Amino acid sequence: xxxxxxxxxxxxxxxxxxxxxNTLITLYMTxxxxxxxxxxxxxxxxxxxxxxxxxSGATRWINSVVGFIVNVGRSFPFxxxxxxxxxxxxxxVGRVTGPNAxxxxxxxxxxxFLARLIEINLREISAGKIEAVQMMGASRWxxxxxxxxxxxxxxxxxxxxxxxxxxIGYTAMAGAVGGKGLGDLAIRNGxxxxxxxxxxxTVLVLVAIVIAIxxxxxxxxxxVDHRAAAR
Amino acid sequence: xxxxxxxxxxxxxxxxxxxxxxLTKVFPAPGGGDPVVALGGIDLHHAPGRVxxxxxxxxxxxxxxxRCLTGLEKPTSGRVEVDGTDIAALEGAALRAARRNIGMVFxxxxxxxxxxxxxxxxxxxxxxGVPRAQRRExxxxxxxxxxxxxxxxxxxxxxxxxQIQRVGIARGLAAEPxxxxxxxxxxxxxxxxxxxxxxxxxxxxxxLGITVVIITHEMGVVREVCDTVTxxxxxxxxxxxxxxxxxxxxxxxxxxxxxxxxxxxxxxxALVVNCDYGNSERFRTTEDLIRLAETYEAxxxxxxxxxxxxxxxxxxRVQLALRNYSGTPISREGLNAFLAExxxxxxxxxxxxx
Numbered sequence: 001x002x003x004x005x006x007x008x009x010x011x012x013x014x015x016x017x018x019x020x021x022n023t024l025i026t027l028y029m030t031x032x033x034x035x036x037x038x039x040x041x042x043x044x045x046x047x048x049x050x051x052x053x054x055x056s057g058a059t060r061w062i063n064s065v066v067g068f069i070v071n072v073g074r075s076f077p078f079x080x081x082x083x084x085x086x087x088x089x090x091x092x093v094g095r096v097t098g099p100n101a102x103x104x105x106x107x108x109x110x111x112x113f114l115a116r117l118i119e120i121n122l123r124e125i126s127a128g129k130i131e132a133v134q135m136m137g138a139s140r141w142x143x144x145x146x147x148x149x150x151x152x153x154x155x156x157x158x159x160x161x162x163x164x165x166x167x168i169g170y171t172a173m174a175g176a177v178g179g180k181g182l183g184d185l186a187i188r189n190g191x192x193x194x195x196x197x198x199x200x201x202t203v204l205v206l207v208a209i210v211i212a213i214x215x216x217x218x219x220x221x222x223x224v225d226h227r228a229a230a231r
Numbered sequence: 232x233x234x235x236x237x238x239x240x241x242x243x244x245x246x247x248x249x250x251x252x253x254l255t256k257v258f259p260a261p262g263g264g265d266p267v268v269a270l271g272g273i274d275l276h277h278a279p280g281r282v283x284x285x286x287x288x289x290x291x292x293x294x295x296x297x298r299c300l301t302g303l304e305k306p307t308s309g310r311v312e313v314d315g316t317d318i319a320a321l322e323g324a325a326l327r328a329a330r331r332n333i334g335m336v337f338x339x340x341x342x343x344x345x346x347x348x349x350x351x352x353x354x355x356x357x358x359x360g361v362p363r364a365q366r367r368e369x370x371x372x373x374x375x376x377x378x379x380x381x382x383x384x385x386x387x388x389x390x391x392x393x394q395i396q397r398v399g400i401a402r403g404l405a406a407e408p409x410x411x412x413x414x415x416x417x418x419x420x421x422x423x424x425x426x427x428x429x430x431x432x433x434x435x436x437x438x439l440g441i442t443v444v445i446i447t448h449e450m451g452v453v454r455e456v457c458d459t460v461t462x463x464x465x466x467x468x469x470x471x472x473x474x475x476x477x478x479x480x481x482x483x484x485x486x487x488x489x490x491x492x493x494x495x496x497x498x499x500x501a502l503v504v505n506c507d508y509g510n511s512e513r514f515r516t517t518e519d520l521i522r523l524a525e526t527y528e529a530x531x532x533x534x535x536x537x538x539x540x541x542x543x544x545x546x547x548r549v550q551l552a553l554r555n556y557s558g559t560p561i562s563r564e565g566l567n568a569f570l571a572e573x574x575x576x577x578x579x580x581x582x583x584x585x
Contacts, residue, residue, distance in 0.1 A: 128341040
């Protein structure tokens with residue numbers, strides 16, 4: 001039992017072997033990716049929602065273009081996307097390896113996913129509520145700020161939680177561009193080096209992180225949800 | 232068709248707060264068939280400070296009418312004027328400003344779940360850019376006005392159906408609109424709550440002098456609170472006028488709806504006659520009809536009837552069973568003479584064949 005804990009996975013802080021530093025790297029990549037994705041994905045979801053069902057030419061065009069980009073983004077296998085994005089990553093991030101480079105690819109993959117989820121959240125708001133506020137003389141921007149976002153907030157928090165957990169899963173592939181993190185540690189030092197201790201330890205930490213994020217997300221969603229069914 | 236029915240009270244000036252002029256809305260048919268005429272030339276003038284009912288079955292064009300009144304739908308042709316502003320001609324900011332002249336009350340209230348009752352009531356003021364302190368003051372008045380004191384900080388999910396509709400009405404009144412437009416305001420409520428909400432609406436009309444338009448399929452709502460009523464059928468007005476006028480016009484389509492006739496009885500050894508004495512000056516009560524039957528040597532018994540007091544006047548549709556004193560049905564000639572005399576006095580009488 002004591003020998004198990006002597007494994008360098010527990011005793012070192014070097015990011016090639018350590019559970020601890022790789023946990024921090026995974027958390028860093030996840031938080032960074034989710035922040036970027038939220039800043040871009042939520043407005044994109046709003047754009048998808050606002051332009052859907054439009055009759056006029058321009059709006060309809062925007063919706064199909066955005067919808068197409070979102071679909072293409074979602075259909076790429078992540079490992080392929082990360083490689084395919086290398087030239088873009090070099091341009092945007094400045095280098096093609098490391099956690100920051102991986103984060104860029106992660107965000108590109110998470111944004112369309114989140115945008116679709118946000119669109120679905122907004123679609124759940126009854127049309128009657130939106131019309132009621134329209135009839136009060138609200139502008140489109142007022143409707144977004146005062147109706148769409150607050151009414152969909154519990155759902156949006158749920159979508160952010162789901163996206164965060166999906167991103168944690170995707171960080172396992174960040175190792176492909178030298179991004180490191182728990183997934184990379186499990187593949188290299190656990191799977192490829194036949195070290196079951198590393199394998200089990202990383203998986204346990206990942207499970208703990210996912211459970212914690214889900215619990216936090218659910219608690220937040222419940223706190224802002226004033227609908228009857230949630231009580 | 233002349234559908235103007237402004238009946239001025241003493242000293243009132245004939246003006247209308249809502250004017251519809253040849254309002255027509257045609258929707259292109261999905262799939263390229265014949266276009267659907269939702270509204271086929273509606274002319275309507277609503278006098279200020281009264282409660283106007285607009286009734287019709289689903290599909291009659293009620294919803295389209297509301298959407299045209301609030302500018303959510305552009306009419307194909309015709310004019311929609313609310314408080315002197317042509318809603319149909321407005322766009323953008325001007326249309327949004329004009330919408331503030333109309334308060335809306337919905338069947339399911341359409342409150343925002345993310346806001347408390349007070350925040351929902353304040354919402355139109357927020358949109359209009361009223362400062363916070365003024366908003367708070369106005370909300371406090373409205374909460375008091377609709378009888379919601381103590382519940383203003385509850386979320387809609389914590390309120391009953393009737394309380395939710397009170398919030399909806401307070402919200403509709405918040406921006407001090409000229410017209411309160413109610414779309415099926417009581418159709419989702421139980422009988423007792425319906426009565427409370429209707430009382431609230433007529434009370435508000437009294438206290439604020441606001442014009443109320445109630446769009447409904449419930450005749451009970453019209454009977455209870457409306458001053459005028461308009462029947463919409465297949466996108467056109469088939470009858471419109473003051474409630475008493477319409478209810479007491481036995482030939483119009485609405486009187487039968489407002490004061491429904493019972494089904495014909497079976498197994499009675501007598502001639503059964505339906506009498507509608509709504510418009511008659513000579514026959515004002517059922518007693519008058521029975522006394523007339525006696526002069527034709529017939530015993531009339533009341534088998535069914537609906538008698539309403541509308542505007543302080545009795546309006547009724549009754550079903551009488553006529554027998555000779557010997558117990559046999561009365562003769563054909565006797566009956567015809569009886570019916571003819573009723574007819575000449577303005578009573579619509581018809582023999583019922585089971």
